[in-house]
Amino acid sequence: MTKNVTLTRFIIEQQREFPGVSGTFTLLLNDIVKACKQISHMVNRGDLIGVLGSADSENIQGEVQKKLDIITNDIMVDSLIWTGHLSGMASEEVDDIIRIPDHYPRGKYLALFDPLDGSSNIDVNLTVGTIFSILRYNGTDEPQLKDFLQKGGEQVCAGFVLYGPSTMMILTTGHGVNGFTLDQDIGEFILTHPNMTIPSETSEFAINMSNQQFWEAPVKRYIDECVAGENGPRGKSFNMRWVASLVAEVFRILTRGGVFLYPYDLRDPAKPGRLRLMYEANPVAFIVEQAGGACSTGRERMLDVQPKGLHQRVPLILGSKSEVDRIIEYHQS
Ligand SMILES: O=P(O)(O)OC[C@H]1O[C@](O)(COP(=O)(O)O)[C@@H](O)[C@@H]1O
Numbered sequence: 001m002t003k004n005v006t007l008t009r010f011i012i013e014q015q016r017e018f019p020g021v022s023g024t025f026t027l028l029l030n031d032i033v034k035a036c037k038q039i040s041h042m043v044n045r046g047d048l049i050g051v052l053g054s055a056d057s058e059n060i061q062g063e064v065q066k067k068l069d070i071i072t073n074d075i076m077v078d079s080l081i082w083t084g085h086l087s088g089m090a091s092e093e094v095d096d097i098i099r100i101p102d103h104y105p106r107g108k109y110l111a112l113f114d115p116l117d118g119s120s121n122i123d124v125n126l127t128v129g130t131i132f133s134i135l136r137y138n139g140t141d142e143p144q145l146k147d148f149l150q151k152g153g154e155q156v157c158a159g160f161v162l163y164g165p166s167t168m169m170i171l172t173t174g175h176g177v178n179g180f181t182l183d184q185d186i187g188e189f190i191l192t193h194p195n196m197t198i199p200s201e202t203s204e205f206a207i208n209m210s211n212q213q214f215w216e217a218p219v220k221r222y223i224d225e226c227v228a229g230e231n232g233p234r235g236k237s238f239n240m241r242w243v244a245s246l247v248a249e250v251f252r253i254l255t256r257g258g259v260f261l262y263p264y265d266l267r268d269p270a271k272p273g274r275l276r277l278m279y280e281a282n283p284v285a286f287i288v289e290q291a292g293g294a295c296s297t298g299r300e301r302m303l304d305v306q307p308k309g310l311h312q313r314v315p316l317i318l319g320s321k322s323e324v325d326r327i328i329e330y331h332q333s
Pocket residue numbers: 092114116117118119120208244245246247274
């Protein structure tokens with residue numbers, strides 16, 4: 001008989017196998033899981049509960065916030081702020097570090113999150129998600145910005161939840177990547193995708209082609225060669241996908257391989273890419289590497305990038321290792 005391994009059981013068993021994973025960490029993860037179940041419920045109810053559409057506000061990146069950007073941020077913050085497992089948080093939707101008020105205890109972790117990824121998809125009923133990254137914090141004082149600016153290679157755990165046809169959580173604690181599907185009837189995430197690995201060869205790419213005029217030469221070359229198909233230098237046809245939801249693209253790549261690019265953009269030197277290092281690029285880089293793929297800015301391994309700001313943007317290239325390596329090589333020549 002197949003055993004139904006719940007996420008909680010999986011984490012507790014992993015904790016026994018890898019003693020570095022502590023009981024506090026398991027509790028923290030449970031808090032995140034609870035928040036994501038609430039978000040899943042809200043996303044699923046959609047217009048029935050009036051949560052779709054835009055709010056009358058912008059975030060620090062000057063993007064118009066969706067109502068659900070704000071609601072999901074509040075769910076994450078409210079679920080995590082009081083538990084005593086964290087010393088601080090950071091969110092795409094909040095300008096500064098989110099402090100733990102003095103009347104709550106502080107813990108040994110920091111959480112960073114994008115509460116609603118792919119939010120332009122929310123009104124058209126396509127897959128969105130929540131991305132999170134957990135860092136260790138050894139200090140006793142209130143953490144400062146510098147304590148958050150750790151390289152991606154320092155992450156203790158990273159994951160994302162997909163709110164799609166089914167709700168799924170993809171998780172790594174540095175011992176491979178596992179996928180869980182939410183069983184709505186019993187309210188538990190069940191292990192359905194153990195040991196996910198990205199095939200090293202692929203013939204599928206994902207890029208927002210409308211930005212072509214702003215790409216650098218190495219990216220133009222790579223995409224031109226893919227599009228040239230069987231008669232081009234690659235000698236094979238490529239397929240293209242663009243969901244405009246990072247979580248959905250990464251899940252597709254974890255499932256059947258492929259490469260995703262949101263590359264360096266010549267439009268605005270203040271924005272070297274679209275996606276944010278701390279709560280988008282770093283967590284997916286950790287997951288992708290743990291699944292045998294690669295993740296780079298084109299010039300540097302993502303997990304080695306020294307962060308300079310909470311909301312810093314980076315060029316992001318990830319997926320099947322052979323393709324990412326090729327794109328890196330084009331950047332060097
Ligand atoms: O609008 P574009 O250029 O297609 O960009 C899509 C990208 O932007 C994002 O939606 C950014 O994330 P947010 O929705 O959290 O701002 C990614 O999920 C996605 O890969």
